[in-house]
Every structure is written in structure tokens, then in C-alpha cells.
Amino acid sequence: MLHRLLCVSALLGLGITAAARTFPDAAVDMDRAAAPHKDTAVFAGGCFWGVEAVFEQLAGVDKAVAGYAGGAASTAHYEIVSTGTTGHAESVEVTYDPTKITYGQLLKIFFSVAHDPTEKNRQGPDEGTQYRSAIFFHDAEQKHIAEAYLKQLTDARIFSRPIVTEVTELKKFYAAEAHHQQFCKRNPTYPYVVYNDLPKLDNLKKEYPAMVKK
Numbered sequence: 001m002l003h004r005l006l007c008v009s010a011l012l013g014l015g016i017t018a019a020a021r022t023f024p025d026a027a028v029d030m031d032r033a034a035a036p037h038k039d040t041a042v043f044a045g046g047c048f049w050g051v052e053a054v055f056e057q058l059a060g061v062d063k064a065v066a067g068y069a070g071g072a073a074s075t076a077h078y079e080i081v082s083t084g085t086t087g088h089a090e091s092v093e094v095t096y097d098p099t100k101i102t103y104g105q106l107l108k109i110f111f112s113v114a115h116d117p118t119e120k121n122r123q124g125p126d127e128g129t130q131y132r133s134a135i136f137f138h139d140a141e142q143k144h145i146a147e148a149y150l151k152q153l154t155d156a157r158i159f160s161r162p163i164v165t166e167v168t169e170l171k172k173f174y175a176a177e178a179h180h181q182q183f184c185k186r187n188p189t190y191p192y193v194v195y196n197d198l199p200k201l202d203n204l205k206k207e208y209p210a211m212v213k214k
Contacts, residue, residue: 023112024156026104028148030141035098038062041106042069042136042170044089045115046123050197051092053184054114054204059213060101065093066183067175069136076174084128091136093173103142105211107135107149111158111165113204118161124196133163136170143167 045051048066055064068076071088075081081088094106111117116124117133137143146167154163175181183190184197205212 023108023158024152026102026107026145026149027152028145029102029104030098030145032099032102035102037097037099039096039098039103040138041094041096041103041142042091042138042173043094043106043110043114044069044091044132044134044136045110045117046090046119046131046133047126047192047196048090048092048176048180049183049193050200051090051110051114052182053197054109054200055092055094055106056182056185057201057204057212058096058101058106058109059211060097060099061213062095062097064095065173065175066180067091067093067173069170069173070134070168073172073174078177078180081130082128084130086130088130088174089132089134090130090176091134091173093175101211103145104149107146109204109208109211110135111149111153111163113200113207117163117165118159120164125192132166134166134168136168136173138170143169 043051052064052066055061068081068088069091071086075086076088080086115133121127121129121132123131135146137146150163150165150167184193187193
């Protein structure tokens with residue numbers, strides 16, 4: 001936790017500044033008419049505080065939970081995950097209504113606002129495999145949509161550097177400790193949040209106002 005107080009950076013990653021460019025909608029997406037009214041998606045993009053805060057703001061999202069994915073239950077604890085040796089990534093489980101916001105739209109926000117998908121095993125001031133960029137899919141449809149969108153962004157050359165986001169099957173999501181939940185909302189003046197997370201929320205509201213909860 002201490003490194004988040006000390007390693008504060010005012011510089012935003014490419015995944016954030018890229019929102020100013022024209023980000024395409026997902027050409028391959030789920031069928032809203034055939035979709036259930038509740039689904040989940042899991043994303044990893046650096047510190048889960050900011051990623052959770054971004055997704056929580058979206059209309060059609062019921063809740064966003066900070067947690068861990070990629071490792072075992074026995075190591076799904078902040079202090080252990082912070083060693084970077086568990087296989088876990090700080091992740092966010094998004095529960096949403098696909099008839100109001102699609103998986104493809106969540107991916108668009110993930111890549112354009114929530115994080116920088118060109119940074120390998122780091123995000124801003126945070127370094128380690130636990131901060132890697134990853135999409136954890138839970139079924140074949142999510143995998144197909146995610147892989148298609150990755151290709152779409154790559155072909156469109158949205159980023160000046162290669163996208164390093166992993167697309168991997170979700171084995172299990174583990175919710176993080178209570179004090180990590182809704183951290184940005186509860187601690188808006190915390191230095192790390194001010195410099196690294198609040199700009200993401202500002203970008204979301206500026207670039208995608210129609211997608212933000214009223």
C-alpha cells in the first residue's frame with residue numbers, strides 16, 4: 001500500500017489519452033435481443049481502484065467489484081498478490097445488463113479510458129505481473145468478441161505501440177478485501193487517486209457522456 005502513496009505520477013498512459021482519438025465501436029459484439037438481463041465480465045488493467053471506479057460509472061452496470069483473478073484461492077490476498085508471484089492480477093468483476101450495455105461497449109471503455117493496454121506488467125507508477133493488462137473471459141462468446149476487438153484496434157492502429165493485453169479464460173474471481181471496494185469514491189483526496197484515477201473519470205465523462213449514469 002505504501003508504494004501507492006510514494007509512487008504518484010501525474011502522467012497519464014496511452015490508454016487514457018487515446019480516448020481523445022476516435023475509438024471504434026466493436027464490430028463484433030453480442031446480440032442485445034438474445035442477451036440475458038444479467039452477465040459478468042472480468043478485466044485487469046493495473047490498480048483495481050481506478051478500473052473499478054470507471055466501470056461503476058457506466059449506465060447498465062449494476063456493480064463493479066475489485067478483486068483478483070489468475071491465481072489460486074490460497075493466495076488471493078492483497079499482501080500476497082503484491083509480491084507478483086501468485087499469478088493473480090488485480091482485477092474487476094463487472095455485473096451488467098447486456099440489454100443496456102454490451103460486452104463490446106465494456107471493452108471499448110476498458111481500452112480507451114480504464115488503462116493503457118500497451119504497458120507490459122505495469123500501469124503508471126505500479127509495476128509487476130499483478131498489474132498486467134488482461135481480459136478474463138468466461139465463455140466462448142466473450143473470448144470471440146475480445147479477440148475480434150483486439151484485432152480491430154490493432155488493424156486501426158489506435159495505439160502507437162503494440163497492445164499487450166492477455167485474453168485468458170477465467171478460472172475463478174476472488175473479491176478483494178473490504179477496504180479496497182469503492183476506494184476512489186470513499187477516498188477522493190487520496191494522492192494516488194487524485195493523480196491516477198480521477199483523470200480517468202474525467203475522461204469518461206468528457207468522451208462518453210451518454211454512457212455515464214445520470
